[in-house]
Amino acid sequence: MSALRMQMISPRTVRFLSRGRSEFLAGSNGAQRSGGGPSVRALTSPPLSYSITRRSLSSLSGTRRGLPKEKMSENGVVPRAKVLTIDTMNPTVKNVEYAVRGPIVARAVELERELSEGMKKPFVEVIKANIGDAHAMGQQPITFFRQVLALCSYPELLNDSAFPEDAKSRAYYILQSCGGNSMGSYSPSQGIDSVREDVAHYIERRDGGVPCDPDNIYLTTGASDGIMTMLKLLVCGEGANRTGVMISIPQYPLYSATLAELGAVQINYYLNEDKCWSLDISELQRALDEARHYCNPRALCIINPGNPTGQVQSRQCIEDVIQFAEKERLFLLADEVYQDNVYADGCQFHSFKKVLYEMGPEYSNTVELASFHSTSKCYMGECGFRGGYMEIINMDDDVKAQLTKLVSVRLCAPVPGQALMDLVVNPPQPGEPSYNSFIKERTATLSALAEKAKLTEEILNTVQGIHCNPVQGAMYSFPRITIPEKAIKEATDNGQLPDMFYCMKMLEETGICLVPGSGFGQKDGTYHFRMTILPPIDKLRILLSKVKEFHQKFTWQYS
Amino acid sequence: MSALRMQMISPRTVRFLSRGRSEFLAGSNGAQRSGGGPSVRALTSPPLSYSITRRSLSSLSGTRRGLPKEKMSENGVVPRAKVLTIDTMNPTVKNVEYAVRGPIVARAVELERELSEGMKKPFVEVIKANIGDAHAMGQQPITFFRQVLALCSYPELLNDSAFPEDAKSRAYYILQSCGGNSMGSYSPSQGIDSVREDVAHYIERRDGGVPCDPDNIYLTTGASDGIMTMLKLLVCGEGANRTGVMISIPQYPLYSATLAELGAVQINYYLNEDKCWSLDISELQRALDEARHYCNPRALCIINPGNPTGQVQSRQCIEDVIQFAEKERLFLLADEVYQDNVYADGCQFHSFKKVLYEMGPEYSNTVELASFHSTSKCYMGECGFRGGYMEIINMDDDVKAQLTKLVSVRLCAPVPGQALMDLVVNPPQPGEPSYNSFIKERTATLSALAEKAKLTEEILNTVQGIHCNPVQGAMYSFPRITIPEKAIKEATDNGQLPDMFYCMKMLEETGICLVPGSGFGQKDGTYHFRMTILPPIDKLRILLSKVKEFHQKFTWQYS
Incomplete structure (x- = not known):
């Protein structure tokens, strides 16, 4: 468990990293003392919150419950302590980590903002290869699915001759199963x-x-x-x-x-x-x-x-x-x-x-x-x-x-998601008007993924110090990377995990956002990153050659 | 807490009540020995599950961990005990109760099925006034909202001249904020x-x-x-x-x-x-x-x-x-x-x-x-x-x-729901093509609800033994009902809460599905039910007159 149950990133760091941003997350640790740009370095002051334990409260006989004693006499002012602090919140929640949207993603979002504000970077675009989010990488939805969802959302369209008959009958069938024939009603739980x-x-x-x-x-x-x-x-x-x-x-x-x-x-x-x-x-x-x-x-x-x-x-x-x-x-x-x-x-x-x-x-x-x-x-x-x-x-x-x-x-799962699930398990059948285009779209996507899986494995394996197992399935490669001793030492001296150090450097230098292997767990002493194979093939080629270049430079720099 | 933290309905009862159904739920208790029809009465045998405690396991030295001793010798057969049983599952989950979809709703679903199979009942339709599900009660969605959702689902429609311009621009604006301009991508968490x-x-x-x-x-x-x-x-x-x-x-x-x-x-x-x-x-x-x-x-x-x-x-x-x-x-x-x-x-x-x-x-x-x-x-x-x-x-x-x-x-809230939330907080503005119809639709719905709130209060208050506070807002009435001593005794003798007894009887006799007050909590010795005001006004009138009739009959019967 050692590699996974790492010390939490300081919440203040997190706050800083994610200021005004929504993609934050204290996932795997390490960013707080990373080389991740000036915004990350400034954080050394202690947390603002102070501990309010029940033990300290119960000793406050006669005082208003809940105000820590030491705070009551300062300048005669009684600052109101928060009810909910890092010390009094649910302790199990504090143990939660989720690397796929961790600090490296927060930094990627920050970098995107900086780019959009005209700041100079050694890259023109941040490529988020951290999460299996196909549409965000440009994959097109299946036409039939979206037609049916549109019909279910706005059933007036059932009168629109532009929609194929099988999409209409499927929408009709789904709506028939909804209370009041509306996706707006609760479903059975x-x-x-x-x-x-x-x-x-x-x-x-x-x-x-x-x-x-x-x-x-x-x-x-x-x-x-x-x-x-x-x-x-x-x-x-x-x-x-x-x-x-x-x-x-x-x-x-x-x-x-x-x-x-x-x-x-x-x-x-x-x-x-x-x-x-x-x-x-x-x-x-x-x-x-x-x-x-x-x-x-x-x-x-x-x-x-x-x-x-x-x-x-x-x-x-x-x-x-x-x-x-x-x-x-x-x-x-x-x-x-x-x-x-x-x-x-x-x-x-x-x-x-x-x-x-x-x-x-x-x-x-x-x-x-x-x-x-x-x-x-x-x-x-x-x-x-x-x-x-x-x-x-x-x-x-x-x-x-x-x-x-x-x-x-929780009442029910979202009904549009249920409708979509229905289409996935019951797609157009042979002989139906949408069948051919459905098969064509599905095949195109799966073939492209297969090609990208192979390409990723091949290119990564040309790099000395990277070993990538075949991407037999799913949407990710998880190559093993050799990190030079000097780099491991520099990371460790900075209290950072070596693969986080590596990925953060890659992000800062290339704009490529990957997730360090430590966010998923790995054998002690081995290092990896997870990279999705989802970018369009041309972009994927660029991404892979940048990874290659970075790795060679990094290895040279720390040898 | 007494009224709320009631003994759980037996899971076998629940299983029986909800057999082949999805709306079940062990909410507030009482149904297991209710007068709620023959299917409910048959349940008196003890639960099938048997207890597997860690204590009993640790005493089984030499036997395979997890098989209760007493089960191992029966006829030489070794039935495999379940890993997960009612005795070894998360105990806090067992304490959960959710009356709005409780056993009375399970019985309502059962009755609907029986009706559809041609069984004779003293009513022709089950009216579910148990849950605030407006569309299921026939309320129509706001046209503008659904137009935008259809456009977001299937952006090809942005070329369709039948859609108003403000719906299109709103859809365009939402899609611009989605990764890859698709509602199919994850949003920030x-x-x-x-x-x-x-x-x-x-x-x-x-x-x-x-x-x-x-x-x-x-x-x-x-x-x-x-x-x-x-x-x-x-x-x-x-x-x-x-x-x-x-x-x-x-x-x-x-x-x-x-x-x-x-x-x-x-x-x-x-x-x-x-x-x-x-x-x-x-x-x-x-x-x-x-x-x-x-x-x-x-x-x-x-x-x-x-x-x-x-x-x-x-x-x-x-x-x-x-x-x-x-x-x-x-x-x-x-x-x-x-x-x-x-x-x-x-x-x-x-x-x-x-x-x-x-x-x-x-x-x-x-x-x-x-x-x-x-x-x-x-x-x-x-x-x-x-x-x-x-x-x-x-x-x-x-x-x-x-x-x-x-x-x-959990990655993110459903994106179609986020899009809809956006429309709710940012509806058509004066001067935009959809403004008038939006206002008209919204006003019609809210006026109808106001009328129904008043009607509900008025009619219920004409019934001796029912007192209904004004429905100032929300979607429910929660009238207090007088239950005769004889009915309380009969319910109690059957191990049932009096208001559950009352509501179950109402359901069996009228097809009206309400939720007993005990599912929400009430002062000891008082009884209520929750009834939504959502049915269309004509149906609501019928519903209220049936409630009135039932209450009078019930009171007479138990006096």
Whole structure:
């Protein structure tokens, strides 16, 4: 856990870094003493807030509760202490880190502003390759999806002859399932009935006929929402009985952030970088056996295709994982949001659900599984709509009732996102007017991604000191970088993690925004960065050659 | 708290009630032994789940961890115990209750299905007056809003001459603020910059020029999301130091549900029904003083206009509350989602923010306030889009950085909801092509609501044994009902709360779905129900006359 549970960035630094900005975030640490420009260096004074503990309060007999004693006598003035300070806020929230929108992104936003204000930089544009946000990188939405969403938003358009008939009938079908035929009404908390049915049919088709019960489908606000909800259900116990959850390292930091917030124990298992980030059962066993000494391991999270590591799990490996979960009594969480993003020859997406059922009733009747999908990735890239679903297998009925109750408090997932999810699982069919253009658009996007995955791997591997595993799937490369000893020392002397130092320097010199590997976790002494493969191919070429150039210069400079 | 923290409905009951349905929910209790039809009565067998405690596990030396001993010897078969059971799940989740979608709604959905299958009932239609879902009750969306959303969804329509120019320019403006000019890209976690700026301008106009900093605005997934996030920040401490949060009784059960989930202490203060549900400072003081013996009260929640009680707070009262919060060091949470829903003569909406600033720097520089708004209520009623914002005043900067970090883990609020929020705070202006139709539509909706508020009060007050305070604002009436002793006894003998008994009977006999007062909290020995005023006026008349008839019959039957 060492690489992930780093000391928090000082909130004052964060404030400064993000002043007037919204993209901030105290994610991985290190920026506070980075070489990240003058704005970062100025921050040395101590935090303004002062501690108000209950202990100090209870000693204040006769004084107004809540005012720290030492503040009451200054010049006869009684400044009012804040009710909510860094010392009196929820401690688990303080432990949360989310590197994908961390301090390096805050600095990128700052640099964009400085550029727009005419400040001179060694680059003309900031390229944000930190987040899997396809549309922001210029990917076009699927026409059919957006036509239907427009029709659902403004049903007057159902009379517009410019819209294809299949888009209209799909919009009509979705609106029929909405209260008052409006996307403006709440849906049932579990999601619109007909959408859940369509999801179930999609899963059955995807999994070669393995049955799916719509009652096991929950529509969510993106996959993140579903994952958080499931983890929330799983947490109980105190001390050595506290729920432990196994996550891969490297991982997507939603997992570590959520576990921190819930006060659950994060159990790291390491993916095998030498074998293309594959998952070894022996490593799962090691991690589990160790964890049993200090917590109660109850769940195992898998991301397939992998984020940030881009590997695609083999069918055999999935079978082994399921066997392991059965043997060790672990609830499985399968994050499968990149299920259409498979590029490498010989790789194929296998859903945990399908493999589970193919393993026979000993497994399919027992192993508890939640799998997650989303509208945000694959060929759609519709992140902003926050659509998603989860499927629950073998969940105890009483717990399921509790889950349904829990999601009802937030009323429902956004209905436009539910509508979009419906289109994703039920796209135009052969013979329908929009079928050809849909297939063409989808193929174009997926082919371009495959090309970019290959290009990224190839170019990065031409650089001495960078090793990039094949990007078999998903949307990221996670190359290993060699950082010279001198650079490591300079970073460490400045209290900064070496890969953050590296990425921050790259940002300042090239305008390229990457996320340091420490934000995802990595083996001690190894360094990486995550870079999306999403920019248009021409821009990606420029980006990769800039990375190459930077790395060579950096290596030379610190050798 | 007694009326709210009731024993949970048995999860098996819940499962039964909601079989194959998605609207279920274990909200307030009582249904399991209600007179609510044959399907409800059949449930007397004990729960199937069996307890797996860590204690029992640790005694199983040599056996596979996690299998309860007593299950291992049965017929030589080893059934695999679930990892996640009602006994091993997150205990705080079990404490959550949410009556608005509780068992009575599950039964209503069941009845709808039975009707559609041709079963004979004493009514032809179920009328769901349980939830503030305007579009589901037939309210039409604002044309301009939906035009802009359609344009944003499918920007090809920007070339369509059928759309008014102001809708196009608004869509263009929103898309310009989206990454890649697409609603499909993530926004900054705090919300789209330009939308936050528009929200700030709206607040300034609304509050007569009181300044508003866009940096204090967070766009949220409905108001619920913002309220939950703020409460999450506030929770800390253990035992008698645990954070206590004051909420009105009656309350909107989002508050009690969230506090239960967070393990915070709910502090009830009672609204004064005899004075039209007004808020007495002396009652706040009583509740606070008592609570200080068992927790650390840190926040005070106000809903204005009131839900479920429909009162509109006077300016003086708001001033008193702010003074109280200042004196007692409480963080204020002002739920102002009904700010446009004010109907009664002499009533006016005053925002907490405005009053706070008018009270001068002693208050405006110190009292911490979060206020919440939403696209779901007012004249828009766009619940399904899950749009909302919160404004944070006087929040400690370090805490604010933590808040920004926390919201980043969920990436962003749904972008269509953000776009809609932008339209709400920045509607068509005089002189723009859509202005007149916008005003006409808005006025029609608000006038109809005012008429329905009055009609509801008037008709209910003609019924002996029902007393309804004026519905000054919001979307609900919360009348007090006299339940005869014999009915109370019958309900109690069946282990059911009397108002649940009453509402379940009403549902079975009339098809009208209301929420019992116990789901919101009420003074011991008093009984109420919440009924929305949203059905179209003709249907509302029918509904009210059915309620009248039912109440008379019920009273006669049990006298």
